[in-house]
Amino acid sequence: PYPVYEQLRDEAPAYWAEDANTWVLSRYDDVSAALAAPETFSSAKGIFPSPPGVDQSDLFLPMLIMTDPPRHAQLRALVSRAFTPRRIASMETSIRQTTDHLLGQINPGPWDFVSDFAGPLPAIVIAELVGVPADDREQFRAWSSTLVQANPIHGARDGLAAAASLYEYFAGFLAERRRTPRRDLISDLVHAEVEGERLTDDEVLGFCLLLLVAGHETTTNLLANSMAILTTRPQDRARMAHEPAVLASAIEELLRYDSPVQGLSRTLTRDITLHGETLHSGQTALLLFGSANRDHRAFANPDEFQVEREPGRQVAFGRGPHFCLGAALARMETRIALHALLNHTSFKWFADLPAAKRLHSGPIRGYASLPVQ
Ligand code: HEM
Numbered sequence: 001p002y003p004v005y006e007q008l009r010d011e012a013p014a015y016w017a018e019d020a021n022t023w024v025l026s027r028y029d030d031v032s033a034a035l036a037a038p039e040t041f042s043s044a045k046g047i048f049p050s051p052p053g054v055d056q057s058d059l060f061l062p063m064l065i066m067t068d069p070p071r072h073a074q075l076r077a078l079v080s081r082a083f084t085p086r087r088i089a090s091m092e093t094s095i096r097q098t099t100d101h102l103l104g105q106i107n108p109g110p111w112d113f114v115s116d117f118a119g120p121l122p123a124i125v126i127a128e129l130v131g132v133p134a135d136d137r138e139q140f141r142a143w144s145s146t147l148v149q150a151n152p153i154h155g156a157r158d159g160l161a162a163a164a165s166l167y168e169y170f171a172g173f174l175a176e177r178r179r180t181p182r183r184d185l186i187s188d189l190v191h192a193e194v195e196g197e198r199l200t201d202d203e204v205l206g207f208c209l210l211l212l213v214a215g216h217e218t219t220t221n222l223l224a225n226s227m228a229i230l231t232t233r234p235q236d237r238a239r240m241a242h243e244p245a246v247l248a249s250a251i252e253e254l255l256r257y258d259s260p261v262q263g264l265s266r267t268l269t270r271d272i273t274l275h276g277e278t279l280h281s282g283q284t285a286l287l288l289f290g291s292a293n294r295d296h297r298a299f300a301n302p303d304e305f306q307v308e309r310e311p312g313r314q315v316a317f318g319r320g321p322h323f324c325l326g327a328a329l330a331r332m333e334t335r336i337a338l339h340a341l342l343n344h345t346s347f348k349w350f351a352d353l354p355a356a357k358r359l360h361s362g363p364i365r366g367y368a369s370l371p372v373q
Contacts, residue, residue, distance in 0.1 A: 001303045005291035014275040022284040026291040028298035034287050036320040041266035044068045049265050049286050063206045078199050079207055082188035088329045098124050099340045113370040118223035122216045130208055131184025144212050170208045215326045221260040221366025231351040236307045241342035250307040251334050256314035257305050262290035262365045289315050348373045
């Protein structure tokens with residue numbers, strides 16, 4: 001259970017968090033309604049809770065995730081020309097190969113689930129998706145893990161340096177793909193066209209970086225949280241190993257039960273009244289997905305993990321116009337990875353939770369290290 005979330009939902013569903021200088025919305029209906037109302041809850045000034053006076057649009061390249069409608073819909077239509085369901089589906093075989101390769105490298109005895117498996121897998125998948133050649137993958141993975149571990153809002157220099165290196169790398173790549181298009185995402189992004197409009201170079205680069213920011217650590221921690229939750233549930237594991245429908249609904253339940261993204265922020269564009277409080281234009285509101293997903297007003301027995309819970313309502317991927325573009329990819333990766341682990345003959349599925357180290361992060365809930373056997 002998350003007792004603080006429960007107290008917030010019951011006693012102060014619109015809560016002013018003085019220290020963090022933000023409103024906090026914790027009920028399912030309020031979080032869902034805010035996500036569906038970008039004209040009032042704007043993403044343009046940033047989506048991470050940040051110190052007063054920090055405008056995150058100064059820190060990042062133009063990014064889809066920090067753009068409001070109507071521009072957002074145009075950008076999303078353009079990137080969707082390249083980031084297609086067909087492209088995602090076509091990655092299934094290579095994700096399986098990468099999974100088998102990573103598991104094949106693991107020595108018998110204890111290993112670290114995060115650094116040896118759940119960290120590398122999504123980085124390799126994104127590298128492949130974008131079109132990073134095999135020779136550059138190690139370097140790319142190193143930058144990516146520095147980038148995701150650092151919080152650029154607080155000026156973590158390693159993170160900013162890694163972002164700069166990635167930017168430069170992608171820029172070279174982009175120039176090359178302009179000259180010689182290949183069958184990869186970056187080539188398709190460069191040439192995507194909707195009603196005569198194309199993405200600028202900065203928009204293509206921003207999108208490539210966004211894929212890492214949005215798709216790496218999130219997936220890593222869905223896998224790590226899944227490992228931790230399932231370690232005490234042998235019966236659920238046995239069913240998930242052999243029944244594809246149970247595996248699919250279990251993944252939705254894992255997303256709900258321990259959401260990798262616990263919350264993201266919006267900025268109010270006008271004054272509104274909610275639960276008797278006035279939220280003023282210019283103030284921020286933190287939308288707690290993790291709490292919404294445990295709200296008994298939306299889910300019966302929310303603190304129970306039920307592998308076959310009716311899927312479809314959890315908000316771990318957000319909702320509305322910014323609904324996670326990579327949701328199908330994240331689900332596929334998790335399905336392939338869990339299936340391989342659940343059916344692996346020599347994997348005991350034992351996570352040493354007392355020895356695990358939690359990740360210190362604002363939005364992300366998960367593990368920095370998770371010893372397993
Ligand atoms: C957006 C969660 C995996 C790409 C989002 C949002 C959430 C989210 C909550 C909404 C942000 C907002 O409303 O401000 C997750 C979780 C994942 C995951 C929990 C894994 C378990 C991925 C992957 C990719 C990806 C694998 C791509 C490689 C994106 C993009 C957006 C997004 C591009 C922005 C969409 C937009 O602004 O229109 N994700 N994500 N995500 N995600 Fe994911």
